[in-house]
Each structure stands twice: as structure tokens, then as C-alpha cells.
Amino acid sequence: MSDNPVYKISDPSFRDLTVPSAQLDELHTGCRWTEGPVWFDDAQHLLFSDIPNQRVLRWVEGGGVSVFRAPSHFINGNTRDRKGRLVSCEHGGRRVIRTEVDGTITVLADTYNGKRLNSPNDVIVRSDSSVWFTDPSYGILSDYEGYRSEQEQPSRNVYRLDPDSGALDVMVDDFLQPNGLAFSPDETLLYVADSGASHAPEAPRHIRVFDVVDGKRLQNGRVFAEIDKGIPDGMRVDLHGNLWSSAADGVHCFAPDGRLLGKILVPQAVSNLTFGGPRRNRLFITASTSLYAIYTATTGAQQP
Template structure:
């Protein structure tokens, strides 16, 4: 392993994914727990969550940072659907919502089999329009990131929602605390983080991977990689199938076989990340109090 400025090089291939002279820019500081970054290329803006402060923030290259929504219902993870609409996970209301073009809020899911969801955490949209999200208990454990409550679900599930029919199905039911999730570029695989070690060091701190069968079922779940510092939270893939994960010491990058390629060292614990910018080659990182950005040579796989 070699170290170059903010980078830890564990495999020479990592050098082809990073710009060693690039600077880690701190774009904003003042959050309590920054989360859920999502890039809007058509609006040239990034939105992200500051969960305990009950707000969503907006960053633009020319305008800096401004408030986007407050109160936010302790909103956490975000993505965009294939029509470019914002899809969000709300801890406070224990639901998944969609922000329409006119600003109206549509509730997509808040119950499963008659019981309230735990606290939807992170979300991705597949090319067929289906919405996949995780439902751990973080938002009901205390009044800091939501409202303390007893869980009504029997498990912490990964869900698949068909927004056209409203059909909601639990596609993975054996997680302790499912967290970030991301499809491989061809959507044949779904990666899901289990961050249970956040509250018990003896519990998982790994990312699992599943085969996506017929576009709607998960099969052959297995451990993809372990995080050796902190826990995995938000994750993303690039166009070459590498997986980029949040961690206690920064961002860890793994090849499609689960081998650690390298790390980007960040001064604060990283919660989430996304690729953005006009070329999807700028990594936006939410880390505890701050929003950071770093140019890389990798290209984010997520669309839009």
C-alpha cells in the first residue's frame, strides 16, 4: 500500500480512477449529520439532507448554499426517478415520497402489510421505474433523527415498489440494519450495505450483493466486502462496475470482485456520496458536518 496526499493506494488500478493532484473541496460546513446527496444535472445543483436539523440544503456552483426545504420530516436518502423527480426517504413520517414538478408531495409508501414502515433510509430507482429502498430502524431509535417509536415491522427489509401499481414487496428480509444500496451498471446486481455495527461492534459492517432475477427478485445473497474502518452507509457504482462506499475514514473503492482498490481520506466520518457535475466525474461527499467535493476520473453509473 502506498499513500499519496489524501489517497491510500491499495491496488495500482486505483490510480486510474483518481486525479492525484485534485483537491478535496469543503463546500459547506454547519450540518449536524449530512446525508443523502443527489445531483440534478439539468438544474446544475446538488441537494442533500441535514437530518437532525430537519432541513434539506441546495448547493450550486455559482450560488453557493441555500435552504431547499425546512422542515424536512427528518429526510435522509434521495434519488431521482426516470422523469427527473426527486424521490426521498423520510424518517419523521416513516415514508417514501416523490416531489412532483410543481412541488407537490406524493406519498409512495408508508405501510407494509398494514403496519407502518420503520424509517426508510436510502433509495434507488431502476430503469424500469421501480423504486428500491431500505427500511432500518435508525429513525425511530431516538428523537435525534426522527421520532422515537417501537417498530411495527417484524424485520428490517429491503423493499421494491412498483409506483404504477402501488405493489410493495419485501425482496430481502434477513438484514439487521440495511442501509445504502446501488445497482451495478447493467442492473444485474444489487449491492446493499448492512451497517448494524453502528450500535454493536459484533454485528455486520459489510456490503452484500444479490443477483437481480427477472428484474424484480433478489437471489444468491452473499458478502461482497467488509469495511475496515467504521461502517458502510451510502454506496454508488461507477460505469466500470467499481463500488464506492462511505466509511469511517473516508470513501473506499472496491473492484467488481470486492477487492479494495484504495481509499480517499476525508477529515470527518462519511455518511454518503454521489457522482455529479456535467460529466458525472465529481464525487460529492456528505461527511458529518460538511459537504465535500472531489474530481475523479471515474464516471458515475447512476442516471439521471
């Protein structure tokens, strides 16, 4: 048991990752479905998506929340590339885009084999500048988080965009609904969530892990962990290799061997999270209508 009601400890080692006196702070509310938090250390602000309202919002410590982009074309997941530029997944445009320093938009990917992507969901950038993203069908299922459309791709895939040639390749094609993804600190492993149970209760609600071969291929896929409340969505890895995943009851933390270490309990269903702040030890959490944050005793592994 923990004296702090925000924590649910399953393994004693979870105490070493948490701050006993830390509180869960609600930084903003009033959204419809928050997603895609990304921290900008150079600007000391956080960007996050409010998908149904077609907004990307900016949070600044002491300055509150303002609109960064509207309309956002139903942007969902966000990250930064190795040059610090914003990379985003658009449900509305069914594409992955990059925001240049001057504010212009570059389309990184919108088709595969001559057919439109489904609705890119979440995205990460590897140290070799390759862009990896998931492409479930959530953004084309209705007009709430995108535009209702027919699925053109035969499957819902995990893709890799080559930084040199611009070639787009399917890495995995057997997910029901691939969602959040994250590399291990040394980038030898890729974790991918399957949130298929969102629309089919008996479908997967687990996180799979793959070995990364030569930075360009995945092999030996296996189930890493199951989510016991809700579904896995966005996730991040800390510098120790622990995986922090979204879930219906909060954030679940798993050891590198897949053991559930503990949970940070959140009043709303969590969609995504990221480490940020000046020391990268503050966990920012997007959950339904709100943005939350809590300080941890660990730091995020993702760079920049």
C-alpha cells in the same frame, strides 16, 4: 504509496480512477449530520440532507448553499426517478415520498401489511421505474433523527415498489440494519450495506450483493466486501462497475470482484456520496457536519 495524501492506494489500478493532483474541497460545513446527496444535471445543483436540523440544502457552484426544504421531516436518502423527480426517504413520516414538478408531495410508501414502515433510509430507482429502498430502525431509535417509536414491522427489510401496480414487496428480510444500496451498471446486481455495527460492535459492517432476477426478485445473496473502518452507509457505482462506499475514514473503492482498490481519505466520517457535475466526474461526499467534493478519473453509472 501515493504522492497525494488524500489517497490511500491498495491496488495500482486505483490510480486509473483518480486524478493525482485533485484536492478534497470542503464546500460547506456547519450541519449536524449530512446525508442523501443527489445531483440535478438539468439544474446544475446538488441537494443533500441535514437530518437532525430537518433541512434539505441546495448547493450551487459559485452560489453556495441555501435551504431547499424546511422542515424536511428528517429526510435522509434522496434520488431521482426516471422523469427527474426527487424521491426521498422521510424518517419523521416513516415514508418514501416523491416531489412533483409543481412542488406537491406524493406518498409512494408508508405501510406494509397494514403496519407503519420503520424509517426508510436510502432509495434508488431502477430503469424500469421500480423504487427500491431500505427500512432500518435508525429514525425511530431516538428523537435526534426522527421520532422515538416502537417498531411495527417484524424485520428491517429491503423493499421494491412496483411502478405499475403500486405493490410493495419485501426483497430481503434478514438484515440487521439495511442501509445504502446501488445497482451495478447493467442492473443485474444489487449491492446493499448492512450497518448493524453502528449500535452493536460485533454486528455486520459489510456490503452484500444479490443477483437481480427479472428485475423483480433477488437471489444468491453473499458478502461482497467488509468495511475495515466504521460502517458502510451510502454508496455508488461507477461506469466500470467499481463500488464506492462510505466509511469512517473516507470513501472506500472496491473492484467488481470485491477487492479493495483504495480510499479517498476524508477528515470526517462519511455517510453518503454521489457522482455529479457537468461530466459526472465529481464525487460529492456528505460527511458528518460537512459537504466535500473531489474530481475523479471515472464517472458515475447512475442515471438520471
